[in-house]
Amino acid sequence: MSTLNYIGxxxxxxxxxxxxxxxTSSEYLLYVESPVRPHRCPNCHSQTTRIKGYTNRKIQHTTTNEKTILLLYRQRRYICxxxxTFNEKTEFSxxxxxxxxxxxxxICQQLSEVTSYKAVAKHCHVSVNQVLRVFNEINYSRPSTLPPVLSIDEFKGxxxxxxxxxxxxxxxxxxxxxxxxxxxxTELAKYFAQFPRYIRNNVKYITMDMSLQFRSVxxxxxxxAEIVVDRFHLIRLVTFALERVRKVEQNLLCNVSRTFKANKRVLTKRFExxxxxEFTKLMDMFHYSPRLHRAYTLKQSFSHVLKFKDKENIQWAIDQWLSLVEASELPEFQSLLKTFTFWRTEIINALTLPYSNxxxxxxxxKIKVLKRCSFGLQxxxxxxxxxxxINAKKGHATTVSHVLSKSA
Structure with missing residues (x-):
């Protein structure tokens, strides 16, 4: 195989x-010219091979060995x-x-990764504006339907x-x-109002965190649809209550506050x-603080509630655990009584259904990583x-080809 064949x-x-x-020192120059072949006139649609003249164009190709590849293209102009008169068509122009x-x-393949526009421009040896122009051809419309299981959440964008x-x-x-x-x-209501009633009725389960706003909408x-509370947020409520007890005890017991501060991760680790x-450190904290011992016991007993799978046993286990919370007389845990009562149905769904956020x-x-490497996106x-x-795993090729065909 010749060198030009290999390069081609x-x-x-x-x-x-x-x-x-x-x-050259900074780029590769390839002199290209397509063979003469019949072209169809865009006016009368008849074929012609008559050449009126040539135009020299400089077209940027990909990069290799950190050098830009430029095509010096001698483009023909045909006359019917x-x-x-019209220019010839080739696959590289x-x-x-x-x-x-x-x-x-x-460029589109690079943009499918979590990276900044500036990094893509540097990799492809083009300007940031050129990358933005390419990506601006990619647009996603509102989904036409909704799945049986829908998940909603907020993020700091x-x-x-x-x-x-x-x-x-x-x-x-x-x-x-x-x-x-x-x-x-209001904006959420306007968005969901765009979907017909029969599409909204097809949604059977909705997973979310404990947001009163989302639940109301x-x-x-x-x-x-049945609302399912995310199990992570449910467990976090109990963990945060335990953490509040630890902070109070740390501030009260100044002489051994270092013990409570340095070993806070021991409290959240599984006892088994x-x-x-770590067990010795845990016993030391319990020795100094009986309140922390009671809070840790509540947290461990809640982990046993999560082991039940059928609805009747879960309801019984939750009631028993709430009675322990009430009897513990820990102010930091008392807010859970109201929360578990107000979200009881959604919590039971979280422990019986296999859906989560x-x-x-x-x-x-991933969005946070994208924001951080891009220093924000306005x-x-x-x-x-x-x-x-980035998320469209199967849509990359389709979208990219759409961009290329549109710009051709």
Whole structure:
């Protein structure tokens, strides 16, 4: 295989198009010219091979060995018998663009990863504005339907002047459905009102954290769905109550406050997984603070509540645990009595149904990484499309080809 054939296969350009190659200190120059072939006139639709003239174009291709690849393209201009002139068409050039479809495809592939626009521009040796122009061709419309299991959560997006945005996901298929610009109740109502009633009635379960706002909106627009509290947030309520007791004891017992501060992770670790050294530290804290001992006992007993799977036993276990909380006389745990009573149905659903906000929380974490490496994203529409584009595992090729065909 000749050198030009190898280079052509590497760059996705036919070897017969490459006439010569030259290397400089910062770039590779490829002189390309397509063979003469019949072209159809856009005016009368007849075929012609008559050449009127040539135009020299400089088109940026991909990069290799940290050098830019430029195509010096000698483009023909054909003339038809009707008098209409037009440029020839090739797979490595597009009208009004100085980049090849291959380069735009590489840009889109880079944007499918959690990285900044500036990093993509540096990798592809183009400007940030060029990357934005390519990505602006990618748009996601509102979903036309809703899944049987719907998950809703908020995240700190700081886009479009709003502190919080809302994410909707399908936890069963691990797909992000949409990103909403506001956490406002009116805006949520307007969004869900766009879906017909029969589509909203198809939603059977909704997973969320313990947000009164979300519960009010979802009960209004999804009356047929059962609300499921996320188990992580449920366990966190008990863990936070234990932490509040530890902080109070740490502030009261100044002489041994270091013991409570340095060993706070021992309190949240599973009792069965404690090492001998950790068990000794735990007993030391209980020696100084009987209140912390009672709080830890409540936390451990709640872990036994989570082991029940049938609805009747879970209701009985929750009632028994709440009676222990009431008898403990710990002010830090008393707020749980009201919470577990107010969210009783949703908590029982959380312990009996296999649905949670785990996938949604993972998406929120990826969004935080994207924000951090990009130093914030202010344009909400671009922010939304970027999140959906990163998550669209099977949609990358379709979307990229759509961008390339649109720009051609």
């Amino acid at each position: 296969n590497l760059l996705g350009i036919k070897a017969e198009y490459i006439k010569n190659m030259r290397e 018998t009707c008098g209409r 597009s009208r009004y663009l100085r980049t090849t479809p291959r380069l735009r495809e590489v 700081n886009a479009a002047g709003q502190k919080y945005q809302v994410i909707l996901t399908d936890p069963e298929t691990h797909k992000i459905l949409d990103i909403l610009p506001k956490r406002d109740t 979802m009960k209004t627009w999804f009356p047929q 997984s404690l090492t001998d050294k 785990g996938f949604t929380e993972g998406c929120n974490n 344009n909400f529409e671009r922010f939304r499309n970027r999140i959906l584009f």
